[in-house]
Amino acid sequence: SAVISQKPSRDICQRGTSLTIQCQVDSQVTMMFWYRQQPGQSLTLIATANQGSEATYESGFVIDKFPISRPNLTFSTLTVSNMSPEDSSIYLCSVEGGLASYNEQFFGPGTRLTVL
Amino acid sequence: DAKTTQPPSMDCAEGRAANLPCNHSTISGNEYVYWYRQIHSQGPQYIIHGLKNNETNEMASLIITEDRKSSTLILPHATLRDTAVYYCIVRPGGGNQGGKLIFGQGTELSVKP
Secondary structure: OOOEEEEOOEEEEOOOOOEEEEEEEOOOOOEEEEEEEOOOOOEEEEEEEOOOOOOEEOOOOOOOOOOEEEEEOOEEEEEEOOOOHHHOEEEEEEEEOOOOOOOOOEEOOOEEEEEO | OOOOEOOOEEEEEOOOOEEEEEEOOOOOOOEEEEEEEEOOOOOOEEEEEEOOOOEEOOOOEEEEOOOOOEEEEEEOOOOHHHOEEEEEEEEEOOHHHOOOOOOOOOEEEEEEO
16 A cells, blocks of 8 residues: 655644645555545545646636645645635545555545644 | 435444445446545545445445445444544546545444443
8 A cells, every 4th residue: 555644744824824735655656636624524626636747626726726746756745825714624635546556545644734 | 526425424333233325326337436434633544446246355345236326335343443434435447547536425433332
């Protein structure tokens, strides 16, 4: 199975600032995804992080607010820009495909963000 | 929107089988049924998936009806550590074709002593 780490594990930020979350996988994977989980809610897919090209965003999410990078097959970042209290959520990355992951997605531990 | 319907909550006695139902009446021929669970404060964990045959692994069994419009996840001997939110998801096969996971609200399973 793929082992995923996320940094930071949690943060408290002021409104109007930006936070970049890192996702690192211990093996090369084909696909990487970013999810948001608001308090007491289920997971919502933000975007698919594409290696070497722009991310594919789901309805309701835009690149200016959630820029994503994926420079290689083991690493991705999600930035939450110009934050407001409504952005307080857990942000999770997940991975699929490659030698360690076929037909199942593995999830990172999440980054718990609080915006004041 | 999620293509599945699950009861919002269920209780189960420790040591007994937990049977979690899921309706997916609009499932397409190329879509699989996946089950994940999320233990409090952790990322979701893959449990099992299937296309049309029943499946079993070390964690659970998946029973899919012949018409594929519903399925049941079975935890044969539930423990307190199985208390979690269980998500039933339908999507095209994964691997390098990788379909995105669309999570519904899931079933909150409480295993009680």
